[in-house]
Amino acid sequence: MSDNASGRPDPAPLDVHDRLGHAVKRAEQALIGEKSRVLRTVDLTVPQYVTLLALHRAGGMSGAQLARECLVTPQTMTTVLTNLEHKGLITRETSSVHQRVLVARLTRSGRALVKKADALARDVEQRLSDAFDDAERALLRELLDRATAALRRPDRPTD
């Protein structure tokens, strides 16, 4: 692989900052950083907010469903749900159709909070959106989707 016999580091230096992936990373970091900042004012983390939002859209959901929806593992979702339950924002009850399944639902205060949090998060999303015109938005989305597809490992089916 790395023929060091010549003592020459033949792979070019290639600063990380030159790579395209770094631009993606910086954008994502700026996005999540801003969302974290505004959501902290209502004492929520980004994953907690995303989970509440999914529950608000879909009503009762199991932990496994939420994990798939929010793009995290079931183990991660377990801890997020535990924290949300301790905050009194959700309840979890065993499903009527499957004894093993715990269905999470928003409580009254959970419903109230998710609306407040979504207004805050939406402002951030709006700032992002406002940086582009319609054509640019569509273009950026298309390029990002292509990047995502290119990076998915070959033997795994899409999403």
Place this chain on the structure above:
Amino acid sequence: MSDNASGRPDPAPLDVHDRLGHAVKRAEQALIGEKSRVLRTVDLTVPQYVTLLALHRAGGMSGAQLARECLVTPQTMTTVLTNLEHKGLITRETSSVHQRVLVARLTRSGRALVKKADALARDVEQRLSDAFDDAERALLRELLDRATAALRRPDRPTD
């Protein structure tokens, strides 16, 4: 439907998947997921690899310098460096000019490993790059940079 005291109509769509930010997140997740996967074969995490790469480029660096370079907090860099030191990939010695500063340097095996790891990470970066032609690459970078700039907090120098 809602106890909306503000008089505004409830925000309608609420689907995370429609938002532009979600495309950014998915792309970043695919990128870091792939890099994690290939780097696991050499027993490195992504932050560990990025840190080694910075040291390979620049030689000896302090923890604070590395933190700034790798876009993490000094606290985070402390733990990354601790783990790298335990693996025998770096050494840390007090600076000759400042008693408080610890300068990190690659060991022999650290130098060897970073080359192997970079070859792997480069493949992923190449897959991403290959999804676009030159014009598209430049365009994507420009749009992402604009997104990053738009998300940086504009007001509130309240720190």
Place this chain on the structure above:
DNA sequence: GGTGCGGTATCAGGGCCCTGATGTACCGTA
């Protein structure tokens, strides 16, 4: 009935990442 398989939830362990706080080393300035 029994068996195996897939889905679900959770524990254990490790790593990253942040905020907040602590203690030390240097340095400019009075």
Place this chain on the structure above:
DNA sequence: TACGGTACATCAGGGCCCTGATACCGCACC
């Protein structure tokens, strides 16, 4: 010399996220 500001490293605590392993439920198939 004394002091305050800045920079550095680290501890403490909390949260997210992953892999691997365990246990339990329901269902199809034998």
